[in-house]
Each structure stands twice: as C-alpha cells, then as structure tokens.
Amino acid sequence: MNEPVDVLIVGAGASGAAAAWSLADTRMHILCLEQGGWMNPATYPSTGRDWEARFFGDFSPSPNIRARREDYPVNDDNSPIKVVNFNGVGGGTVMYTAHFPRLHPSDFRVQSLDGVADDWPIDYATLAPFFEENDRMMGVSGLAGDPGVPPRNPPMPPLPLGRSGAILGKAMNRLGWHWWPSDTTVATVDYEGRARCINLGHCTPGCAQGAKASTDITYWPAAMRAGVELRTHCRVREITTDEHGMAAGVVYYDAEGKEQFQAAHVVVLACNGVGTPRLLLNSASGRFPNGLANSSGLVGRNLMFHPYAQVYGYVAEATDSNRAPPTCLWSKEFYETDRSRGFVRGYTFQFGRGVGPVAEAVASEAKGLVPWGAGHHAAFRRLNGHRLSLSAICEDLPEDRNRVTLDPVLKDSDGIPAPRIDYRIGENTARMMEHGIARAKEILAAAGATDICVNSPILYGGWHLLGTARMGADPARSVVNEWGRSHDVKNLFIVDGSLFVTSGGVNPTSTIQALALYVADQMKQRLANLFD
Amino acid sequence: MSADSFLTPAQRDDLCAIAGVMIPASAEFAVPGADDPAIQADMLATLGRDAGAVREALDALARCAGQPFAGLDLARREAAAGEWRARGGAAVETLTRVVLQCYYRDDRVVRSLGLEPRAPYPQGHVLEDGDWSLLDPVRARPPMWRPT
Numbered sequence: 315m316n317e318p319v320d321v322l323i324v325g326a327g328a329s330g331a332a333a334a335w336s337l338a339d340t341r342m343h344i345l346c347l348e349q350g351g352w353m354n355p356a357t358y359p360s361t362g363r364d365w366e367a368r369f370f371g372d373f374s375p376s377p378n379i380r381a382r383r384e385d386y387p388v389n390d391d392n393s394p395i396k397v398v399n400f401n402g403v404g405g406g407t408v409m410y411t412a413h414f415p416r417l418h419p420s421d422f423r424v425q426s427l428d429g430v431a432d433d434w435p436i437d438y439a440t441l442a443p444f445f446e447e448n449d450r451m452m453g454v455s456g457l458a459g460d461p462g463v464p465p466r467n468p469p470m471p472p473l474p475l476g477r478s479g480a481i482l483g484k485a486m487n488r489l490g491w492h493w494w495p496s497d498t499t500v501a502t503v504d505y506e507g508r509a510r511c512i513n514l515g516h517c518t519p520g521c522a523q524g525a526k527a528s529t530d531i532t533y534w535p536a537a538m539r540a541g542v543e544l545r546t547h548c549r550v551r552e553i554t555t556d557e558h559g560m561a562a563g564v565v566y567y568d569a570e571g572k573e574q575f576q577a578a579h580v581v582v583l584a585c586n587g588v589g590t591p592r593l594l595l596n597s598a599s600g601r602f603p604n605g606l607a608n609s610s611g612l613v614g615r616n617l618m619f620h621p622y623a624q625v626y627g628y629v630a631e632a633t634d635s636n637r638a639p640p641t642c643l644w645s646k647e648f649y650e651t652d653r654s655r656g657f658v659r660g661y662t663f664q665f666g667r668g669v670g671p672v673a674e675a676v677a678s679e680a681k682g683l684v685p686w687g688a689g690h691h692a693a694f695r696r697l698n699g700h701r702l703s704l705s706a707i708c709e710d711l712p713e714d715r716n717r718v719t720l721d722p723v724l725k726d727s728d729g730i731p732a733p734r735i736d737y738r739i740g741e742n743t744a745r746m747m748e749h750g751i752a753r754a755k756e757i758l759a760a761a762g763a764t765d766i767c768v769n770s771p772i773l774y775g776g777w778h779l780l781g782t783a784r785m786g787a788d789p790a791r792s793v794v795n796e797w798g799r800s801h802d803v804k805n806l807f808i809v810d811g812s813l814f815v816t817s818g819g820v821n822p823t824s825t826i827q828a829l830a831l832y833v834a835d836q837m838k839q840r841l842a843n844l845f846d
Numbered sequence: 847m848s849a850d851s852f853l854t855p856a857q858r859d860d861l862c863a864i865a866g867v868m869i870p871a872s873a874e875f876a877v878p879g880a881d882d883p884a885i886q887a888d889m890l891a892t893l894g895r896d897a898g899a900v901r902e903a904l905d906a907l908a909r910c911a912g913q914p915f916a917g918l919d920l921a922r923r924e925a926a927a928g929e930w931r932a933r934g935g936a937a938v939e940t941l942t943r944v945v946l947q948c949y950y951r952d953d954r955v956v957r958s959l960g961l962e963p964r965a966p967y968p969q970g971h972v973l974e975d976g977d978w979s980l981l982d983p984v985r986a987r988p989p990m991w992r993p994t
C-alpha cells in the first residue's frame with residue numbers, strides 16, 4: 315500500500331521537472347511518476363562509432379521506431395506529420411535540439427490582433443518573470459539586443475557563429491532580412507555543474523557531455539535535493555475520482571508490471587500534448603463518461619504541431635556540418651502578421667549548420683542527388699560537409715478536427731489503450747509554408763547554394779505537441795482555467811504543452827516551462843483555498 | 847545467436863553484390879566498395895532490428911533478378927538493381943540505409959572524406975567564432991515585434 319502524497323505529478327519531462335522544483339518550496343510530500351527511466355549519458359550515441367546509425371534505431375525520435383518498453387506506440391497513420399518524443403526522466407528535453415525562443419507578446423492576443431482563434435487568458439508580461447527564472451535554471455546561451463524579440467538577458471554568451479552562421483548571416487544581410495544567433499540551452503561556458511559544449515555535433519539524441527540542458531541534469535537534481543520523490547518505470551493508466559468528483563489518485567503499473575494505486579490530494583499532469591489527453595481519455599468513468607476534465611469536449615482537440623517547411627542546399631565553401639550543435643541562427647523577418655503575404659500570423663526561420671556523412675548519404679541518395687555506381691564518390695564529395703539548411707516553423711492554428719483520441723486496437727506494453735492522431739494542415743498554415751519555402755530558396759540563392767531540396771512538412775517533425783487541453787476562462791471553451799486547474803475537477807492541474815491556446819511560430823519548450831512555473835506559482839499562492 | 851545468422855548464405859552473397867553495385871571501389875578516391883569484406887562484416891554484425899526489412903528487400907531483389915542476384919554478370923546486376931530500386935518501398939529504403947551507414951563509418955572511407963575516424967565524444971570539435979560585425983546592420987534595426 316503506497317502512502318498518500320500531497321502532490322502527485324505524472325511525467326518527468328520539461329514541464330513536470332519545472333513544476334516539481336517550484337512546488338518543492340512548499341515542503342509538501344511531492345511524488346512524480348515517470349514511465350521511463352534515468353538516462354546514462356555514457357551510452358548516448360555520440361560515444362560510439364555508430365553514432366549516426368542509432369538515430370535510425372534505438373535513438374530514433376519516433377516512439378514507434380524506438381519501440382522500447384517505456385515508449386507507448388502512437389497511431390499517426392492519418393497525419394502527414396508523425397509524432398516524435400522521448401519517454402524517460404527529462405522527457406522530450408533528452409532528445410530536443412535545444413533551440414529556445416519564447417512566444418512573442420502578440421502570440422497571446424491572436425484574436426484581438428488578427429481575428430483568428432482565441433486570445434490566451436494570460437499575457438507575455440504574466441510569464442516574463444517565469445521565462446527569466448527558467449532561463450536561469452535551464453541555462454540559456456544567447457545574445458541580448460535582438461530587435462526581433464522583446465528584451466531578455468541570456469545568462470551565457472551565444473554559440474559561435476561558425477562558418478555556417480557567417481555564410482547565412484551574409485546572405486541575410488544581402489537581402490536586408492533580420493537574423494540573430496539563436497537562444498539555446500547549450501552551455502557555452504561551464505554552468506551550474508554542467509560542462510561547456512565541445513561541439514560533438516549530435517545534440518538531438520542526447521548530449522554525452524552534459525552541455526545540453528535536459529531536465530534530468532537541470533531541474534531534477536535540484537528538485538530531488540529539495541525533497542521531491544521521483545519514481546521511474548511507473549506508467550499511469552488512469553486517474554481515479556472519489557464520490558465528490560475530485561481526483562483520488564492514480565492507478566499505475568510499476569517496473570515489474572504490477573498494478574499499484576497511489577492516493578494523492580492534488581494531481582498534476584505533465585505528460586505532453588499527446589500523453590495528457592490520452593491519460594484523461596483513459597480515465598473515463600461512470601461519472602465522467604467522455605474522459606476526465608472533459609465537460610467541454612475539448613480534451614484531445616485542437617492539436618497543433620507547427621509544420622516545418624525545411625529547405626536546404628549546398629555551397630562551395632565547407633560548412634560546420636556535424637562539427638557543431640545544429641542550432642545556429644533564427645530570423646523573425648516573417649513572424650508578425652502582414653496580410654499582404656496572403657496569410658495571418660507567421661513563422662520563425664530556424665537555421666541549421668549541416669549534418670554528418672551518414673545523414674548526408676541517406677538523405678541525398680533518397681533525393682536522387684547521389685547516384686549509384688562509379689559516379690557516387692564524386693557526387694557525394696561535392697555535397698558532404700557543404701550543406702546549409704533552414705526551416706520555417708509555421709504557426710498552426712487550433713482546429714477542432716485535429717485531435718488525439720484513443721485507438722480502439724493499439725495498446726502499449728502494459729495493455730493501456732494508445733493514442734490515435736487525426737491531423738490535417740490548415741489552409742492558412744499551408745499558405746504560410748509555401749511563403750516560407752519561397753523565401754528560404756531566396757536565402758539559399760543569396761548564399762550561393764545549389765541543388766535545393768525541400769521537405770515540407772518534415773515527416774518525422776511532430777515534436778511540438780500542443781493545444782489538447784487548452785487554458786481559458788470559459789469552461790465551455792477550455793479544459794483548464796487561467797492558472798492551469800481543471801474546470802471540472804478542482805484538484806487536477808495541467809502544466810505541459812497541452813495548455814497552449816495557440817501555438818505561435820517558435821519551438822515551444824521555453825514557454826511550456828515558463829507556464830509550468832507560473833501554474834506552480836499560482837498553486838503556491840492559493841494553497842489555502844486551492845479547491846474553491 | 848551470431849548476428850550474421852540473420853541472413854542465409856545466398857542472402858549474404860546478394861547483400862554483398864548489391865552493395866557493390868551501389869558503391870563500387872574507386873581507385874581515384876582510394877576507397878573500397880561497399881562490398882569490401884570488413885564493411886560487409888560490419889553490416890552483418892549490426893543488422894539487428896533491420897534484419898527483417900533487409901531480408902524482405904533481398905527477396906525482392908532476387909525476384910527482380912529471376913535468380914540469385916549475385917549470380918548475374920555486372921550488366922544484368924545493374925539492370926535488376928535499377929528495377930528493384932525503382933520499385934522502392936520501406937524495405938528497399940532500409941537496406942539502402944544499412945549499406946550507407948556502414949560504408950560511411952568505415953575508417954578508410956571516413957579518412958578519405960578528410961574526417962577523423964572516431965566517435966564525436968570525448969574529443970569534440972572546434973567551432974570557429976565567426977565575424978560578429980556581420981550583425982551590425984541587424985543591431986541597427988528598430989524593434990520588429992508587435993507590442994500588445
């Protein structure tokens with residue numbers, strides 16, 4: 315029999331870690347259940363000669379390809395964008411690329427400014443102190459003074475421009491377009507016990523150096539020192555409720571596959587934009603037949619991915635290739651709405667530095683740029699180490715039909731129904747992607763690149779999982795209130811990417827974690843009347 | 847179970863032959879072909895989770911060849927390989943990737959690309975700082991983000 319706890323957090327990823335660390339101030343008994351385990355950086359791909367190959371196998375970003383016991387399968391057949399994630403302590407931050415922009419102030423006011431979707435119930439100013447706190451805890455490197463974004467002061471200097479950054483910067487200057495070194499969570503100096511980046515160049519499938527801020531090496535050690543308990547290899551099947559319709563606790567499977575019950579006074583969900591609606595839908599009961607916290611019918615709806623329109627080409631000069639972190643520059647030239655472009659809202663350009671030889675060979679063979687036979691070697695040498703790439707991270711607007719439901723057949727290794735994704739790229743977003751592709755081609759032309767290739771959308775690009783339990787003041791149009799508490803179940807909170815009302819056109823993790831810190835702070839301020 | 851027992855001897859011969867068609871040895875670049883014994887041994891030892899798809903692709907190749915692929919002369923190999931590649935599919939993509947990922951981590955091949963044959967960790971690489979004065983025109987711009 316497990317002792318009841320004060321706060322039970324489900325999921326130890328980006329948001330779960332931040333919320334746990336913040337709530338630890340209260341000295342309450344806080345427990346986090348995570349379906350995956352602790353990572354061992356000594357076994358990350360960049361420690362071996364097969365470092366590139368493992369990206370196609372046990373370190374694929376796709377849970378369906380990785381297929382470890384802790385990875386639940388996802389039926390995404392009916393989506394042009396496939397879900398990618400990571401399940402373990404650190405969650406998606408173990409496998410993220412560490413590009414760390416924030417949502418813009420205008421992103422919280424899309425209805426007022428542009429007449430689409432809904433405004434958020436909070437604004438940028440509300441999150442500003444939490445963005446800063448999170449930058450300090452994760453350790454952000456960047457350069458102040460960017461006219462493209464509101465003022466911020468990254469605690470570490472930016473990554474070097476490198477060869478790729480310099481070529482791209484010159485091209486952007488030729489066009490007169492905005493660019494800036496990206497904010498990243500890659501440590502550029504030794505920082506809070508983390509060693510600085512040594513340019514292993516393979517940040518996405520885990521940083522063996524510990525320079526990339528995944529929450530297993532940032533928030534979690536601090537949260538655990540402050541008394542938070544983290545139980546790994548525990549997969550939550552459902553949240554149970556009591557006779558008053560309050561969350562009573564959760565049923566989970568432990569590392570041996572044994573069913574357990576954990577009672578809790580407060581339950582906090584941090585399972586991401588797919589895992590959280592899945593858990594709520596799996597928690598249907600006689601009292602909550604459509605799933606828990608779902609009186610609005612919006613649990614699982616309004617899924618947003620940010621379709622990536624990726625364009626790349628090859629220049630005569632050598633680029634940084636795989637000998638540097640993939641994050642490089644961003645451009646906000648096309649971020650804010652300009653209706654003359656034929657769409658509302660906008661996108662960030664995220665620039666990359668190039669890829670390693672295996673990734674280059676596989677991609678350029680598939681694109682028909684490298685032939686088989688005697689001509690292979692010369693063609694490959696012209697491309698390898700010469701790639702420049704950029705992606706338009708396009709704002710996805712919330713649409714009812716884009717959703718997470720439960721698959722009637724597919725189950726995870728514990729027999730729990732798996733999620734099914736139904737998703738289509740909206741018309742506004744499609745026009746934005748075309749615009750992004752055309753501008754990206756102009757940028758690559760200005761850089762002197764040839765052999766231009768397009769991946770739009772990036773197939774395995776469902777890395778931003780947003781909107782499926784949105785926040786709002788109106789219980790009919792949102793799942794949680796303006797401080798993250800379920801409208802229906804007064805001791806149930808959500809802190810992950812599901813909260814997003816709209817997606818903005820940036821990678822979301824900085825904002826997800828700022829939101830988690832904000833919700834935790836609201837809980838702390840309201841402890842005396844949390845359930846009123 | 848030894849890793850190469852995933853393939854029958856005929857399948858191994860066909861894998862070696864198709865790898866050689868894809869990437870033949872080159873005297874000009876002083877590199878082996880993908881049918882080189884050390885590269886083949888790496889492929890067989892590390893097939894792992896790809897073994898099923900590779901077997902499926904090799905079966906399809908043998909069907910295109912009308913007999914064991916390795917038994918054909920070079921011209922007929924190229925014709926059969928062309929047909930097999932044009933038909934495509936996930937299994938063919940997997941086999942192609944298996945060949946490329948083992949070829950482009952071979953010490954001799956990696957050196958010929960001007961790269962060091964080693965894991966990225968722990969030595970890492972050096973990234974040059976670049977010319978920060980390139981940012982001057984951007985610094986001079988007024989704020990671009992919309993206040994609310």
Ligand SMILES: Cc1cc2nc3c(=O)[nH]c(=O)nc-3n(C[C@H](O)[C@H](O)[C@H](O)COP(=O)(O)OP(=O)(O)OC[C@H]3O[C@@H](n4cnc5c(N)ncnc54)[C@H](O)[C@@H]3O)c2cc1C
Binds near residue numbers: 327399
């Ligand atoms: C390849 C890749 C690249 C990315 N690059 C970037 C980037 O450059 N910048 C950026 O901002 N974002 C990036 N992301 C996205 C980033 O990882 C996510 O935005 C972020 O991790 C989401 O945080 P979260 O807290 O919502 O969920 P997650 O971090 O996904 O955490 C959810 C956790 O919950 C656990 N869980 C789920 N269900 C259960 C259950 N039933 N029981 C127990 N535990 C459960 C999971 O195992 C997981 O650990 C990338 C993601 C990937 C996969």
Ligand code: SF4
Binds near residue numbers: 500513
């Ligand atoms: S490039 Fe830097 S951050 Fe990325 S894996 Fe290497 S050391 Fe880590």
